[in-house]
Amino acid sequence: MNVNNATLDNADVLQNSYDVGGNTFDTRLLSYFGRLQYNYKEKYILSAVVRRDGSTAFGPENKFGVFPSGSLGWVVSEEPFLADSDVISFLKIRSSYGILGNDRIPANRFVSALTGEAAYVFPMDPANEIVFGIAAGPIANPEIKWEKQKAFDIGFDLNLFKNRIDITADYFRRRTEDLLVQPQVSGLLGVSAPGAAAPFVNAGTVENKGLEFAIGYNDRIGDNFKFKINYNITAIENNVLSVSGGNSFLTAGGFGNASVPIARMEVGHSIGYFRGYKTDGLFQTQDEIDNYATMDNTTFSPGDVKFVDINNDGEINEDDKVEVGKPLPDLTMGLNLSFSYKKFDFGAYAFASLGNDIVRSYERNQQLTNRTRYFLERWTGPGSTNFHPRVTTDANTNSLFSDFFVEDGSYLRLQNIQAGYTFEFDLDKSLRVYLSANNLLTLTNYRGYDPTISNGSPIGQGIDYGFYPNAKTFMLGLNLKL
Numbered sequence: 001m002n003v004n005n006a007t008l009d010n011a012d013v014l015q016n017s018y019d020v021g022g023n024t025f026d027t028r029l030l031s032y033f034g035r036l037q038y039n040y041k042e043k044y045i046l047s048a049v050v051r052r053d054g055s056t057a058f059g060p061e062n063k064f065g066v067f068p069s070g071s072l073g074w075v076v077s078e079e080p081f082l083a084d085s086d087v088i089s090f091l092k093i094r095s096s097y098g099i100l101g102n103d104r105i106p107a108n109r110f111v112s113a114l115t116g117e118a119a120y121v122f123p124m125d126p127a128n129e130i131v132f133g134i135a136a137g138p139i140a141n142p143e144i145k146w147e148k149q150k151a152f153d154i155g156f157d158l159n160l161f162k163n164r165i166d167i168t169a170d171y172f173r174r175r176t177e178d179l180l181v182q183p184q185v186s187g188l189l190g191v192s193a194p195g196a197a198a199p200f201v202n203a204g205t206v207e208n209k210g211l212e213f214a215i216g217y218n219d220r221i222g223d224n225f226k227f228k229i230n231y232n233i234t235a236i237e238n239n240v241l242s243v244s245g246g247n248s249f250l251t252a253g254g255f256g257n258a259s260v261p262i263a264r265m266e267v268g269h270s271i272g273y274f275r276g277y278k279t280d281g282l283f284q285t286q287d288e289i290d291n292y293a294t295m296d297n298t299t300f301s302p303g304d305v306k307f308v309d310i311n312n313d314g315e316i317n318e319d320d321k322v323e324v325g326k327p328l329p330d331l332t333m334g335l336n337l338s339f340s341y342k343k344f345d346f347g348a349y350a351f352a353s354l355g356n357d358i359v360r361s362y363e364r365n366q367q368l369t370n371r372t373r374y375f376l377e378r379w380t381g382p383g384s385t386n387f388h389p390r391v392t393t394d395a396n397t398n399s400l401f402s403d404f405f406v407e408d409g410s411y412l413r414l415q416n417i418q419a420g421y422t423f424e425f426d427l428d429k430s431l432r433v434y435l436s437a438n439n440l441l442t443l444t445n446y447r448g449y450d451p452t453i454s455n456g457s458p459i460g461q462g463i464d465y466g467f468y469p470n471a472k473t474f475m476l477g478l479n480l481k482l
Helices: 008-017 286-290 373-377
Strands: 029-040 044-055 064-075 088-102 116-121 130-135 147-160 165-177 204-221 225-243 249-255 260-266 273-276 279-282 305-307 322-325 331-341 344-354 357-360 406-408 411-426 429-444 473-481
Touching: 044 088, 225 260
Parallel strands: none
Antiparallel strands: 029 044, 044 064, 064 088, 088 147, 116 130, 147 165, 165 204, 204 225, 225 331, 249 260, 260 273, 273 322, 279 305, 331 344, 344 411, 357 406, 411 429, 429 473
16 A cells, blocks of 8 residues: 555555454463351351462463461350340451452563564655564563552441441551552663553552541431431551662653653652652742752743752752652542432432542643643733743743642542432332432542543552543433333
8 A cells, every 4th residue: 555545545454454463362360269167156257268369461480379368257246245235236346367469460461472563664665655564562571470469457347226327447458569560661672662561560569558437327217218328438548668679669650741750659658659849939030040049951031930959959950859749549438328208219429539639741831732721820920920830832941840730639529319219000010210410510629620530550640641531421211120
């Protein structure tokens, strides 16, 4: 096919020409397990499980892993001193410890494969034809192995006043070892070529610890009105304990046009924290610039962002970068409300995330590009603003990653609301009509499209590249029972 004749009529030829892979794949998981359970008079409960899992995601030397777990439970409410209690309907104290394995990475990343794309036009070819071929795919890492999560939990389940009130509380500590991540690597390795990718590595050890608490209340008023309210809250502290491979840190998560990595996995920090310059407003005058720290190969102008000289050495450089945010929340909460009156029913669920940060990485500092509304608040002269820098397409430092691009990502979202009415025709025949809405309302100070953005990566989450937001969805439905 001649590239000078690339039209919609031969688009199918172009598409077929790039097909360098097969239409089959081989992904398998083999498991053996043994389980022991013991229950004495419904009061003392013991459970133990040992698993041996094998996955084709890893090489021959690391294909299998052994993952034991066990739990103990004591149903205190079955003891004689609580058997006749009018307050405590049920009380169970429990604890568990176990090791879980994770192999959720793309297949065959432990071997090199020619799954990349290659296209070339030979300069001596008078027909100017594109020649299609194959190239090296994702970089292999034959040493990758199972990710292991060692989880400890202790808590209780409590029901009060004839099961009207139920309470659950847990303290947990989860240590993830040999964490599977895909870090940022040098472009010299060829990871940016079509079909290529960085290798997966076992990055180190991360610990999550915290508290979970849930409380619910259900009751009825009269014969026709029933209701139930459930609330839960989770507090989490995340910390990196070690980084493998002799590295002091790993990076990922590109920012801006140059895709500079800004997220780090580093000992003593939350995983994926954002590292950049701390700011102190804007330069208002040239005199202020002349009496401030300098930056190599940079000329500041009034209206530019002022970076903080953290170590007070008179120069702004890599040594002045600090933690400017983290993607993981301090608290998450949920509230579920439901009630029914005769044949009418209603339910709603809300979720909140507090303490997480989001990076705006969707802005572009180029000519002839649309800007967001808050650029109307830009610096236009001394004293006009001390937050939004001047707008220019000239080379400047305003697009360097700093806390100017980090925003509070906390939000409260009404996830779902549903109302219905049931028509009963017979004892076993009914028709329920309902109206449902998803993502109906979101309360947040984040100025991007959606505060719930995530790319799913342990390092690099919380960076908004302009993800398509979750849409509001309205549904009208019928449930027919015959």
